[in-house]
Amino acid sequence: MSWMQTKLIDLASRAMDLAALRHTLVSSNLANVDTPGYRTRDVDFEGEMRRATEGLSLGEPRVQQVRGLVERPDGNNVSLDREGLSLADTQLRYRLSAQLLRVEFRRLLAAINEGR
Amino acid sequence: MNLFGILEINSSAMRAERARAEVVAANLANAETTRSAQGGPYRRQRVAFRAKRVGRFQTALEGASAIHARGVRVSRVAADPAPPVRRFDPSHPDADAQGYVNFPAINPVEEMVDLMGSARAYQLNVAAAQATKAMIVQSLDLLR
Numbered sequence: 001m002s003w004m005q006t007k008l009i010d011l012a013s014r015a016m017d018l019a020a021l022r023h024t025l026v027s028s029n030l031a032n033v034d035t036p037g038y039r040t041r042d043v044d045f046e047g048e049m050r051r052a053t054e055g056l057s058l059g060e061p062r063v064q065q066v067r068g069l070v071e072r073p074d075g076n077n078v079s080l081d082r083e084g085l086s087l088a089d090t091q092l093r094y095r096l097s098a099q100l101l102r103v104e105f106r107r108l109l110a111a112i113n114e115g116r
Numbered sequence: 117m118n119l120f121g122i123l124e125i126n127s128s129a130m131r132a133e134r135a136r137a138e139v140v141a142a143n144l145a146n147a148e149t150t151r152s153a154q155g156g157p158y159r160r161q162r163v164a165f166r167a168k169r170v171g172r173f174q175t176a177l178e179g180a181s182a183i184h185a186r187g188v189r190v191s192r193v194a195a196d197p198a199p200p201v202r203r204f205d206p207s208h209p210d211a212d213a214q215g216y217v218n219f220p221a222i223n224p225v226e227e228m229v230d231l232m233g234s235a236r237a238y239q240l241n242v243a244a245a246q247a248t249k250a251m252i253v254q255s256l257d258l259l260r
Contacts, residue, residue: 016255020119021184023251027122028167028186030244031129033237034136035165035188063184080240091247098254105258 008104012097014052018045019094021061026086029078036074040066042086045093119252121185124170126245128187133238135190136163140231147222150210158220159195166191196221 025041032038041063048061069077110116139161149158170187198221206215 020122020251023119023248024122024125024185027125027244027248028184030237030240031125031132031188032165032167032186033129033240034133034233035167038167038186041184080236084240084243087244087247091250094251095254098258101258 004108006104006108008100011049011053012100012104015049015097016094016101018043018048018061019090019097021063022086022090023094025063026083026090029083030087032076033078033080033083034076036076038076038078040069040078040082042066045090119248119255121170122248123245125185125187126241126248128168128170128189129241130238130245132163132165132188132190133234133241135193136165136234137231137238139163139193140227140234143222144224144227144231147220147224147227150208150217150219157200157218158222160198160220160222161193162196163193164191165189 022043022045025043029038029040029042043061043063066077069079069082071077143160146158152158165188167186168189170185200218201221202216203219204215205211205217208217211217
């Protein structure tokens with residue numbers, strides 16, 4: 001690992017990737033709120049981050065159908081409240097990671113500029 | 117798939133919901149139409165939605181999010197098979213020999229509920245598009 005690739009940069013960019021993936025899924029779920037037979041899909045954000053920090057992450061994160069949601073007669077089980085909450089949650093996580101990355105880049109820049 | 121691709125999902129849903137609202141508006145406008153190009157009264161139209169893949173390349177290079185991205189589209193607009201409502205009105209120009217007129221089987225309350233559902237879904241997808249936009253801006257801020 002070079003000095004440019006700090007642990008924080010590694011983690012924050014991974015978190016941003018995961019948040020973007022989750023946002024794709026939330027967007028898909030919301031787009032298909034009235035599609036007959038559509039099933040809610042999601043990714044376990046914390047589980048995937050834990051696997052990443054423990055170095056157990058092998059390739060792509062796992063996307064799964066969400067269990068235990070109330071199904072409507074047309075076979076669709078998208079819950080507006082759940083997706084609305086996920087939308088806000090994902091956005092905040094993305095923002096947090098982006099902010100962390102900015103701070104870290106600035107720290108590196110300070111080191112390059114000898115603290116000036 | 118990048119964040120701009122997610123905007124495509126959001127906009128596909130907005131397009132589909134708008135099409136649904138247009139069909140509902142046409143149904144409401146023609147609730148009393150007794151003559152149509154196909155003959156007989158206007159038939160109530162209904163839209164059917166279908167999930168669709170978005171993104172131009174379905175390759176492994178695009179990563180997991182492209183495989184799991186699903187937009188939505190209107191798969192077809194079909195006429196409601198319900199029979200017309202017959203009302204007795206001998207003075208009506210479209211009355212048959214017995215004095216009955218065939219009116220479209222449209223329930224305005226049902227249509228309004230459908231319209232509300234469509235408006236709510238549209239709103240929600242606009243919120244999702246705004247979230248996507250905010251995320252794009254945040255990642256662009258990294259470059260400043």
